Amino acid sequence: MSLSERIVFTTGSPLPRPSRWSGLLNGRTASVVVMAIVGGGFAWHVRQQAPTPGGPLGLSLGIVGFLMMLGAETLYTLRKRVRGFTRGRMSTWLQTHIFLGLVGAFLIVLHGSGKFHGLAGVASGVMLVMIVSGFVGRYLYTAAPRTLDGVEIDARELMTRFAQAERNLQALGIRLAARDVAELSIDADLPGWLAVLGRSYLLWRQRGRVRRYVRRLPLAGKSSGVELRRILVDRYELQLDIRSVAATRQWLAWWYVLHVPLGWVLFTLATIHIVAALYYSRA
């Protein structure tokens, strides 16, 4: 079998998914850079004058932070919910959501000047819980198999792709013995939540097993070994996707129940805080 023929086997591979951390890294890297710059400036200002939430700087940070948080909450939701709003890829909007959420929250914390008291303190606490929740949501989001456009793939499609992977294996002339099947497949009793949370570890462990298995086979050339390893690892990953897809979707549903209402609570409290501040703002 020539290499060009083997390319056909890619249809049996798992769906192309963004790296679990790549989107977050992009959004996070931008956030870290901006936060470092703003934080440095704020630290310099603190050396000159004690910060106050109602001071020129504190007030500016509060306004900008609130607007960023508002943007983080509304823009991504609008992209998801409004049918006619299809501009940009969902992954890009997600990274924007992460960037605005992280930096906005950071500015709000600076605006509070380390105070977590009263209604504003409660709002800040809710905001921090939202940030943690956002990190969890991001992990669950990337754990669910999707198309390049971010559309989730259901279990049936995953089974089809797994069957194609099995055929690719047979086309290579590999027939897995019963003991090899146990070694190269996921455990029959692997729980769905472990398939989600332990995905990285399981894949790392399986790569080692596949390497040892291929080494035992009398293959003609090096390229055949590489191809076989890729097929076997993709097959294992498809098995993980099939096992975890149900659990991932369930968790995502629960996550929405927490994350979205937190957003409503946060913006309600923030609005009350802003109204009160404006009411007593006469200098």
Next chain:
Amino acid sequence: MPWLQRIPAGPWIVLGTLFLTAVVYIVRGDALFSPGSLRDMPAGKKTLGGVRSHAELADRCSACHATSESGLTMESLCLGCHTDVHSQIDRRLPLHGRLTDAESCRKCHTEHRGSQATLTDFAHFDHGITAFPLTGKHQLTNCSACHKDQTYKGTPQSCIACHAEPKIHQGRFGSDCAKCHSTMTWKNVNLTQFDHNLAAFHLTGKHVTTSCVACHKDQVYRGTPQSCAACHAEPTIHLGRFGNDCSKCHSTATWKNAKLASFNHDLSAFKLTGAHRTTACAACHKDQHYRGTPQSCVACHIEPKVHLGRFGTDCMKCHSTATWKGATITAEFHKFPIFHGGGKNRGECAACHAMPNDYRTYACYGCHRHEPEKTAEKHLKWNIIELQACAKCHPTGRKRPDQPAKEKARSGDRKDFSTLPSSDFGSPNSYQATLQRLLLSVPTTDHVRPIAGLRSDP
């Protein structure tokens, strides 16, 4: 759980949140909006605005924060209670009355930082408006270094309130540090107003006008030696004899006019003995000139006329420093053997010089065989008629002039004439005069043919 996502939760959550907030507001009042605890440390029993501390206003935001419809400002609310500050501002009195933006209370005073927190932030406080402007190192000093326990009112302004007088001052220089020190550093001292007489080493004489650095090298004042020798090397004229206690003879006014009352002249090369001990210094040291004073006698004492220049300048041969009156004479000057003859009067002046106090005359007659008649008889055959000046022809007391003295005085034998009366000195009959004439007498060879009418001696 698709059913869960289908519930329009947003409005309900908003309403629920508003409801809960309203409940808490009813229970806690305005404290709900407080960003932090208010200071709860009453300044005293006195109340301002009906409260003893800001903490009592925790549930009344509007007590300090002017609402939009009130038409007031936050500063007006502050000054409404703090009437003392208001009065300071109105009368332009310290402290607030000196501030350019006195009514911007929040520039310095911040609340909601905790019940124990300080209300005042001095980061931008201009200390220059106070009676004690900060200069030098004071600008870098921590506020609490001077304002103990965050008490600002009545902080003492004297240096010693914060700075103890250092030990090196030994309690001499008082507490007006600014006379010599600046706030820049303790080290570089401005001594233009420094009273050196407060120090252990009082400045007198020339020291008053001496530059500080002449004694205090590199502006180091601590441990400056106080001995003269530390700055002044002993002059070579001292020949290393007089030690380092310069003040025994010298004052700080000048080195020249040395005070010699306590000067030990015996340390010099010319020890004072006899009458020199009581002689005034100026008698030898003209114009208080001590350097190079000659040590010879003739430098001060001219040779008396009676010496006729015969005896040289080595006065000490005959005289002592005790007195000029008594002289010790030797055979060097008394050509006639002093110890001529014998008997009990041997060596006594009166044995020959019968006339008291007249040593110019002598008489050989009256002594043993010098009888005038026999002598005249003996000398007649030689046609010698001058029989009074025996020593002319018998200078050694022997029969013939060339005979040596019978009892020759040994070299170094001295006859002490210290008992001679003082009136003899200089008188025509004094021993000195006699001796002079003897020395000026004609040569002994002339006695063979005496010239008629010649008087050998007066």
